[in-house]
Amino acid sequence: MTATPDASTHAVVVGSGIAGLTVALHALEHGCRVTLVTKDVLEHANTRYAQGGIAGVMFDDDRVDDHIRDTLVAGAGLSDPAAVGVLATEGPARIRELVDLGVAFDRGADGGFVKGLEAAHSYPRILHSGGDATGTAIEKALVARLRASRARVVEHAFLIDLVVQGGRVRGVELLVGDRAATDASPAVAGRREVVAADAVVLATGGAGELYAHSTNPAVATGDGIAAALRAGADVRDLEFFQFHPTVLAVGDSFLVSEAVRGEGATLVDGRGRRFAFDAHPDGELAPRDVVARAIAHQMDLQDGRPVFLDATHLHSGDPEARAAFLARRFPTIDRAVRERGLDWAREPIPVTPAAHYLMGGVTTDLVGRTTLPGLYAVGEVARTGVHGANRLASNSLLEGAVFGARAGDAIATDAASGGWPAPSASSSAPETDEAESGTAPAFTRAALQELLWECAGLVRDEAGLGHAASVIARWRDDARAPVAESEYENENLLVVAERLVAAARARRESVGAHFRSDAPALAEPSRQEAVAC
Template sequence: MSHVLIIGTGIAGLSTALRLAGRHEVTVVTKDRLGDSNTTWAQGGIAGVLGADDTVGSHIADTLSAGAGLSDAEAVRLLCTEGPERILELAAAGVAFDRDDDGHWARGLEGAHSFPRILHAGGDATGEAIIEALTTALRAAVAVGTVRLLDHTMLLDLVTSLTPSGTGAGRKAAGVQVLRDGIREQLFADAVVLATGGAGQLYAHTTNPAAATGDGLAAAIRAGAAARDMEFYQFHPTALAGSGFLISEAVRGAGAFLLDAHGQRFMPEVDRRGELAPRDVVARAIHRRMAVQDGLPCYLNARSVPEVSAHFPNIARVLAERGFDLTSDLIPVTPAAHYFMGGIATDVDGRTSLPGLFAVGEVACTGVHGANRLASNSLLEGVVFSARAAEAVDADLETTPATNHRSWAPVSAAAPRFGSIHLDAAAGGNRAISRGDLQTLAWAHLGVERDGQGLRSLLERLGEGGPTHRTADAAVTADDAVTANEEPTAAGIVEEIESANLALIAQSIASHALARRESRGAHTRSDFPAHTTPPLQEAASC
């Protein structure tokens, strides 16, 4: 049997693993515990046409409109046409979608959707319900031996090998290096599927969990896989000020509205759709309103939403823990980094530019989201394109003989510990940049609004050489974050690796953002505010 490695256990990784289990030797690697992912944190629902009053054509049109002219039309068509069947499969797997008083699946409305087509589970715990169902199924597969699970195992890098003779020059994915129990190990495979999620921890303000450090994306870039749309990072308009806790767009879909610091509603004057305009429009409006009110947050008013706490129990509970009553208080909100539209460039079957490497979910970029993701299309993307990727893995491995090597090996018996890393900063030689400094830098120059001067400043600060891994047997210099006289802790090593990954991704985002001399979707250049497509004059690098 061929060996397939799947890195990540959100909706995309779990769905891929379950489809391949039993047909191949499948190993699933997760950085933390099984199921820890952005999916678990997803309050919003999953979009799909499952009502007679809605049409797939309308869902396609809404997705293309939100993408500001840059969505891949074929990817969008597949997402919207195959989505309903994938949602039905989730229900069959045990996801209990919410029902209305008549017993039908309740459908909610979110920004930039023409019809109510958002399904929720547990009110505002859709992602958690999906992960519970999928992890239960995966544990069953582990129990019967069709899947091997490695938890608390961090991806370090991809392993590549020369392509077989007769197939042309080049390299292919042959496995991964991981860090497990402080030991660097190498896992070999006939196919590698990256489902490692986003990189929200790049930003000082984010709705993402701590593990969202772009490990898969950074590894793919280092291995030479193509990336695309890196300038498009979506900022959710309504995170609780000071905490990053997400207040779902569904709350605005239920009737909540935004106020400025003076208690005045402002979205209707910005966009005819008001609070239900696309996320980039609402986030930009809040960002600009905060700028003219000396940084004070705006407010979400949900006091007139019927049974708001019952419909959004998790949000109401967390707000109460932080001193706010959703039914009676104005909730202070600010934009925060939420979802990466860019990523590893793939076709609609998950194939990347590196043979043997597939990518699904947020780490991948099929082009389906274009310049701005339509609300609740992310869970749908994960389940639709993971199904297609599983079929592609099957098809590719049918024509490729399984390799005769061990699926695991230590990298070096003499020096198994991974060691440390450092970041190169052009301003002062080989010096480390702290995570906090990097996040502040990214928020200032890669945030809701950017300009050329700030982008060039960020690239100069990070240095042209960028972050590099240093293996255990590499020389240790006085400028390293971990010196020869200080034994690094496991947590310290992981943080350094994560920070290096984030810095590499920041460089790529900045290069792409510098090249796109226009404002479009989630990419706003204050020095090029027009929505145009002029010739790119500064080359982006992946």
């Protein structure tokens, strides 16, 4: 049984996705006071964009050991087996908790959950809600429960930095404005506010804004990772950035879920030939990094033109019946496709890879503690060890729920014990060669995004990484003191970009999502070998 903390224990949670909301709700259940801070409105987090679903062992003929094995194989031998065991073992309970909160996962005529298959899973254990609106359904249920609670919610609040006193985190410094930044409207300069706390939880998501092509919302600027680095917390594995293979190549970067390929959609080149089997025996259902690089390679062969995702054979019958099936099975994707003037019931649609998910982040133990006492991290901002070098499809929502619950419980335990322990870890700063000298173009966020896309994207080498390091170093030297939210964001992106490039230079072998054209690949475990991990 978890000890009960003093009612005055105050936890500040920064971020409002599945991980942050789960932490907040669990801490509240234990009697903590909770302030949840979010950069935009409460409902605007990466979670709501998750189409693919949530993985978990929810069927009698599936096994926890198989989910563990699949996750370890996808992680290319660099996952933490203990963290993976926690994820797969506790996942079903967290999914049932979501059901109790009102998440209506899709069910068949018999009342049982509908099974979904995604790449690198050996069993169709993916649950969806509303076809391809799983993240939205989860976000709505968790937000509704939080709004009905006694938690304080601060919207349009940007995390400037962590407050560190006496060797531990004591609160957060915020920039609180009247509205959030958008692509069309920069954030207004807000008021500074310091919020004291006994525990601070980073749940700020990833850093997709580092790249020219990204599936992430514009708020994903690496704020939590940058703040943790400035405070001295351990950060690891930033070189492992997953690129989603299939994003619409028309209009903005709209993700086409892996579940579409799980249903049987195929990838074809400009001549209509399936090419994914050239790269891997699992074809379109190979690990994401393999499929993404196969697409990028094929695009290079086609002078940069996109490849195509062909869903025209997913339903027998005429195109009208197929269109009805696609609209029913993938309503969000179907709407986005048709808004762009495409008819995927009748013709393949153009797709391209895009930055999707950061596997590294702030180093944590199995309950979310970082190397700084009083600081916890959950969700994409955290490096739990689950994902290793490559995230298994639909494990991200599960990770947020499982480790969010664990962190919320741990805060209560740590408060009740009167101490705020932190796991020990060495500095995560990788040793690299000095950046080359030279000149750099004027800094803009678009210039940074193009630099990382070209030099630290799907395929990397020392020449490109060295060039990126040089340019970023000069941009950081020239950076102005931030005065508005957008400038704080740009500084955070530069901090994270610098560390990502350094980590990519330090890891000289190719493994998982980190692929260097000038370095050999590590031998990755087979499914049989992973069982023994």
